[in-house]
Amino acid sequence: GPNIPLLLVSTAGYDASGRVEDLARQTGTNLQAVAMGSPEGYEEANSFVSQGMRNGTWVLLKNVHLASQFLTTLEKRIHSEQLEGRIHKNFRLFLSSEPSDKIPASLVMASILMVFEPPPGIKSNMLRTLGSIKESQVPQYPKELPRLYFIAAWLHSVVMERMNYLPLGWSKRYEFSEADFRRVVGTIDSWVGIVRGERHHIPPEELPWNAIRQLVAETVYGGRIDNAFDQALLRSFCDSFFRAEAFNPRFSFVSSTTSPICCEGLTLEDFQKWVKDLPAVQSPEWLGLPATATGMVLTQRADATLARLAKIQNLFVDESGEKSEEQSGSSKNAKGSSASPADSNASARWAQKLLKSLAVYQSVLAGIKFSAPKSTSATPIALALRREGAVAQKLLKKVTTDLDELVEVCKGTLRPSNYHRMLIDAFSKEVVPSSWKLYVTPNLTLRSWLSDFRNRLARLGELLAVKEGEIHLHKVHLGCLLFPEAFLTATRQAAARQNKAALEQLEMQVTLYPTDALPPAQPTDITLIGITLHSAALNTTGTITPFADDRTAKTAVPVARLYWALKKKTDKNAAPTIDLPLYLSDERAVALGVVPQPVDPSVPAHSWYQRGVCLTSWEADDK
DSSP: OOTTTTTEOOOOTOHHHHHHHHHHHHTTTOEEEEEEESHHHHHHHHHHHHHHHHOOOOOEEEEEOOHHHHHHHHHHHHHHHHHTSOOOTTTTEEEEEESSSSSSSHHHHHHHHEEEOOOSSHHHHHHHHTTSOOEEESSSSSTTTHHHHHHHHHHHHHHHGGGGTTTTTTSSSOOOOOOHHHHHHHHHHHHHHHTTOSSOOOOOOOHHHHHHHIIIIIIIIIGGGGOOOHHHOOOHHHHHHSGGGGGSOOBSHHHSSOOOOOOOOOSHHHHHHHTSOOOOOOOOOGGGGGHHHHHHHHHHHHHHHHHHHHHHTTOOTTTTTOOOOOOOSSSSOOOOOOHOOOOOOOOHHHHHHHHHHHEEEEHTTTOOOOOOOOOOOSSHHHHHHHHHHHHHHHHHHHHHHHHHHHHHHHSSSSOOOOOHHHHHHHHTTTTTOGGOSSSSSOOOOHHHHHHHHHHHHHHHHHHHHHHHTTTSEEEEGGSSSOOOOHHHHHHHHHHHHHHHHOGGEEEEEEEEEEESSOOOOOOEEEESSSSSSEEEEEOTSEEEEEOOSSTTTTEEOSSSEEEEEOOOOOOOOOOOOOEEEEEEEEOOOEEEEEEEEEOOOOHHHHHHHHHOOEEEETTTTOO
């Protein structure tokens, strides 16, 4: 009825609001839509709802999980208008949202709830995507259009399915949706119509491939991408799919033995039948990923799940299930009244449990004596390391002081402050307190963070003890520095001074060595350890190659040599190389730089991006 909202809940990256817009278009209904999340959106939404109730139009409010307070007011308003009989019988209110606990429960109960999830697998994606195109909507000529739609559907399915393989498929989650596919179809219709003229057939070589590739890669899907390597990945798919060879009878979308041969049909019905005949289970190689992709992602998800389980353990609930002082609030109040005996016992048990945890945390840092040596050197690398030492020393003092003060709080010798309560709340969730986050780290539990911090202090202490001008003779664990980006910038500045060149004239080079045998280092060279190569192997000559064993997911690089070289013009006769991203960790959230690497010339260049090949500088088990 007009007084019952339709709540459309869909997972991130799968927007169901497009279905409402399609339905309104098909039925000729006036639909007013607005995206929530800003004050302007609230005003516009109120205006649209008022007009809809009065005139009987449809209203679509998108992303309502960003406007929880507005939803509470909206629910009361609908109820009030209903009682007064002022809602038009044709009025319909659609609310689209991601799963969120911020949506009022009463609104959920009063609405018709519909949950949308993207179909898993290439086959399901293809069936849904092709099914969204009606035969009546396909122009009769040219006859090549259905195949172009099929290629676009395959691209869309690959783009969507790779979202299930984060951060291997894409470095982050993007808001791709079925609306993007519709825009690709519209782009194809427009450009094919331009070159067609009055012809019923267009030779594949004369189709506007360049225009389609450019618009799809840069505007349609590419407009949502903000990572250069994700952009290169998308471009590789567009270049591989949208080309004249896609009309060949034996064309395959992916250079893999498991990839299916493209359908030879001419109509949408032919292509849908081909999709239905695909196997129920598809290999990740159909997406351009390595065969080990599923195992790699499941391992990462398992680690993340274990980390979350550790965080939700509550230090304030003892074995009998009684709540602590912090949760019950019984041990302190505004008047300072004393707690009951039962509350005092619960508080004592809570304090004892916290003391045990604090003892574990203190033991991790036990025996650490870190002191940043004083130096007057003004070289870029010395300045960067001096900053590292100062921040590390300050943070170590803060961490140890906080732990010692919490021990006193538990023993009753120190009155807790709001800051102490913030620390206790963080410890109860096994998360790192915000006041300790002076540098970027992967998502770690508190205990893992402390162990990692101890490791960083030890490695930093070794670097700070190196004599000036001799750092090239020592090994540097880049991922264990507090500020690796600043250190890389310092090495670039040092190389610029050495070569008397501008910073813009230099590019970072990293040579990977399969063994510990290294040539002598130059004064501006940095020898790196802790580098990991993902989704590829390193042969005996230092060239990146595909894995010979599909069960392998990554390769630990024994040692690498970093240096800055003057940019050179491209040599067509040089050995093939590819620019790989160097990330802080396998979360692929922080990019440290771009590293050109020699690769196996027998492997197509686009395959490296599609496989998610990259370098990382930190692993959870780094010691």
